[in-house]
Amino acid sequence: MSTAITHTAILTGRSLRGIWRMPVFLVMNLVQPIMWLLLFGQLFKSVVDIPGFGAGGNYLEFLTPGVVMMMALFASAWAGTTYIQDMDRGVMDRFLTSPTNRGALMVSSLLYQGMTTVVQTLMVIGIAWLTGARFHGGVSGLLLLLLAAVLLTAVFGALSNAVALLLRQQQALIGISQLLTLPLMFLSSAIMNTKLSPQWVQNVAAYNPFEWSVIVGRQALSAAPDWASIWWHLGLLAALALVMTWVATRAFRAYQRST
Template sequence: MSAVVHTAALTARQLRAFLRVPAFFAMNLVQPLIWLLLFGQLFRSVAQIPGFTGGDYLTFLTPGVVMMMAMFGAAWTGAGYIQDMERGVMDRLLTSPTSRTAMIVSTLAYQSVLTVLQTAVLLVVAWTAGVRFDGGAVGVGVLVLAAVLLTVVFGALSDAVALVTRQHNALIGISQLLAFPVMFLSSAIMDVSLAPSWVGAVARLNPFEWAVVAGREAVSASTDWGSVLVHLGLLAAAGALGVVAATAAFRVYRRSA
């Protein structure tokens, strides 16, 4: 019970800080909206390429952009830890009875709330631009769930990197080094059946691709729920491993403090 109370209190702390500076919410939406509205229009003719199976390109692109937004937002999760280290807050928390797991889960819960809100805004803009999902409300709900699970995976990784490196520059560098290859080695912006075979092979092992496939499949006209559940399960497992790894990273932080 104490872990639940600690998680709720720490999550509320971060939400209060967010409400004081809501501009960050809008800033994380700028790049996804550019991808959706600009690139979605520039590359609409991709749907005419023989072998493309995604139908309307903007509809195909939207789940990929949702996952991009979730991943890039989650990549900054550890920045809050580094700020706490610089202000001495982290050391005070670690000398208190606060649950280490609660400290990790609270950052992921906070980032997941932002992901849900930002996804809602992005989907409204996509609907205004003409995107229609045949999967209905249930499909959209699964799309949001996939984005939240992806947030947990990359948020936990970001927390672990922050605890180990304790530097903003290192967190930024590692996040950028991972995020762009992960994004392009997936079907987020292009049907992998049109890419070299090795791209498809790598994509099958890519958590970002698992989220894209689960979300896109859920909102399609003929949903393969078996595929959706498998990919959601893989994401949940990766997220659980990430939480365990990030919690263990506290020991590295304490040894290097």
């Protein structure tokens, strides 16, 4: 167990050194969410006027937690790229022929992704605040939003890593992540209140882990959070993150079987 923790720490350190040397990636990944925030924010400004939308009349405030989760979803769906780079070199093979803990390889990747999600979320919230959005959840609300974003990152980061280990090709990874992320995003309340969508969308969204994170984030930032819903959906996200991490760690065996 202590080996697993040591290995997780030094492998996470390796990833952090990388981003420290190339902080431009951190900023590059922010371009998209800022565009969503500003463009969607303007484009759909008046949807809040539709009867039954709610959200207290400010679409930017409604949209911000959705954009945070979209950012976390899209970034984590790419997480496997790092594995593919390591596989294209002999780095992955070196790890796997050494006593490097497999769980640590997976968890360190997710930890690193989670940390970048936290930094980027804070930046998006800051920009939303500068453009006039006001949040009422306080520090605890912000922490819950961050927790939901990190758990979402773990779920899809683990999935992306597993796909990378099984398919080993950048193109395949891109294809699958695109196939997955867009429907997940639109079958949710990230940019539109699903109460105004057809019933089937609401039904599907209830099983969408991305939607769970949006619910937690939006409730946590609201003035009167629905605590039962927050804890329930956080619990679902945490359970799924654990399962996905475990499954993805198993994918190392499949990688070695087919090597």
